[in-house]
Amino acid sequence: MTITVLPHRDTAGLKAGQLFIDGEWASARDGSTWTHHHPATGEEVGEFAVASAADVDDAVAAAGKAFESWGRSTVTTRVSVLLKYAGLLRAHADELRALLALDNGVPLSFGNIYATSVTAAADVFTHHAGWVDKVGGTTLPPYQGGDHLAMTFREPIGVVGAILPWNAPFLLFAQKVAPALGAGCTVVLKASEYATFSVVRMVELLAEAGLPPGVLNLVTGPGDPAGERLITHPDVAKVSFTGSRAVGKRIVEASAGTLKRVSLELGGKSPALVFPDAPNVGLAAMTTMGAVTMGLSGQACVANTRALVHREVYDEFITAAQGMAAAVTYGDPFDPGVISSPLINERQLERVLGYIERGKSEGRLVTGGERLDGDYADGNFVAPTIFADVDNSATIAQEEIFGPVLTVVPFDSEEEAIALANDTEYGLGAGLFTGDTARAFRVARRLRAGTIGINGFQIEPHLPFGGFKQSGLGREGGRSAFEAFTEEKSVLMPLGEEMM
Incomplete structure (x- = not known):
């Protein structure tokens, strides 16, 4: 039976997406729109505005004006809005x-x-609302003697350009917007063209929570022109971006002209290290393969797409991973029996299929490797794929595929496993499966990655999240994320007649 999502449009409350600038919804200045095609069916779902450079200028100007008041707003005001929005x-x-x-x-x-x-x-x-009255300055004893004060203050950085990816807009909207607003910054938010309707509704609810006009503005459409103008705008003080490494490098280049502050989360090729003393090798395999296939179908930056497996449990791991792959279901995302998604667009589909074709000469294809046809032919579906006996230097073991593809690499010793895990340009996350507590902490300390799960993996709002090496700059989550939206200022003042 052919899949269709069109009956769900009305019940979901989907409507045409507009720009949100200075508290008002409006079309793009030049009237440009984007038609969104659903990745599971190819159907036209709806339209939304494509912001021009001039629209971005309007949004930045509105944010700059609003910063004059929001940046000096009371703790009570900011906490109230953040908690009501939650x-x-x-x-x-x-x-x-x-x-x-x-x-x-x-x-x-x-x-x-x-x-x-x-x-x-x-x-x-909720978490960042708790930081609003806790991140401040200090008073310090003077080195030079005399009667004077040495103080520091933390002040909001200014207008923030926040650029969201399509794969996890709920969490990443929050990880960028909550600390920015809590610190007293104003925001120009750019949604991905592949996940706009949900972000439009999130912005509507934020306005309903009492956020003043201009404090958060939304521009929509592809990266050019809206994203490009946002990252190069002279009045944007900081850019917070999650997405591809190529775009992240472009943002770093663009920031040089005005020395913008940047926070970047740029993907990964995260390893799962499976030792022979893992509490449950089968469960480790299912967890790893599930992260590559369930939900986002491997389109997640922190997914463990490299499995480094000890030879003693190598065959057991592959058999269990293959069983997990066989259990994955696709189709209508509104069907409760469906547990995985299509690839986001045809370009990504072709990219993943290209890596799979390359992988056939770099490893042993255990399962998958093909585009799904039949009832799924109109969507961008790729079968869960496992390559075994892969050398860690292979293309499919080094480059981020962003699809339902797991590469399995054998190892013989703990030292070799650590060396293989760190042999990558990325350093976002890692998984570690062992029943030896000492080994767990010993290995975790030596892995060059920002977030490491031991016998499981989870994201927590109060833990910093980000990467080593080319996985990015800075952290999201916790106090460090809040402070990243502030500048620290030193103030010195004599209390007596002496002059410093």
Whole structure:
């Protein structure tokens, strides 16, 4: 039976997306629009505005004007908005999940997985509301003697350009917007063209929470021209971006002209290290393969797409991973029996199939490797794929594929496993499966990665998240993320007649 998502548009409350600038919804200045095609069916779902450079200028100007008051707003004001918004997110969780399914095809069954859920986004706003009255300056004793004060203050950095990816807009909206608003910054937010309708609704709810006009502005459309203008605008003080490494490098280049502050999360090729003393090798295999296939179908920056497996349990791991691959279901994202999504667009589909073709000469194809046809022919579906006996230097073991492809690399010793895990340009995450507590901490300390899960993996709002090496700059989550939206200022003042 042919898959269709069109019957869900009306019940989900989907409507044409507009720009949100200075508290008002409006079309793009030049009237440009983008037609969104659903990745599971190819159907036209709806339209939204494509912001021009002039629209971005308007948004930045509105944010700059609003910063004069929001940057000096009281703790009570900011905390009240953030907490009220967290409550609205929780109340509208089902609605937002449905809109996301229309955006990027992530099934409703996956929408309650914490790391990508509306609940996680609400928790991030709640968490950062708690930092508003706790991140401040210090008073320090003078080195030079005399009667004077040496003080520091933390002040909001100014206008922030926040650029979202399509794969996890709930969490990443929260990880960027909550600390920025809590610190007193104003924001120009750019949604991905592949996940706009859910972000539009999130912005509507933020306005409903009482955020003053201009404090948060939304521009939509592809990276050029909206994203390019945002990262080069002289009045944007900081850019926070999650996405591809190529775009991240472009942002660093663009920031040089005005020395913008940047926070970048740029992907990974994260390893899962499976030792023979793992509590349950089969479960380790299912967890690893599940992260590559369930939900986002491997389109997640922190997914463990490299499995480094000790030879003693190598065959057991591959057999269990193959069983997990066989259990993955595709189709209508509104069907509760569907647990995985299509690839986001045809370009990504061709990219993943190209890597798979390359992998056939770099390893042993255990399962998968093909585009799904039949009822799935109109969507961008690729079967869960496993390559075994792969050398860690192979292309499919080094480059981020961003699809349902797991490469399995054997090792013989702990030292070799650590060396293989760190032999990558990335350093975002890692998984570690062992029943030896000493080994767990010993290996975790030596892995060059920002977030490491031991016998499991989770994202927490109060833990910093980010990467080593080319996985990015800075962290999101926790106090360090909040402070990243501030500048530290030193103030010295004599209290007596002496002059310093």
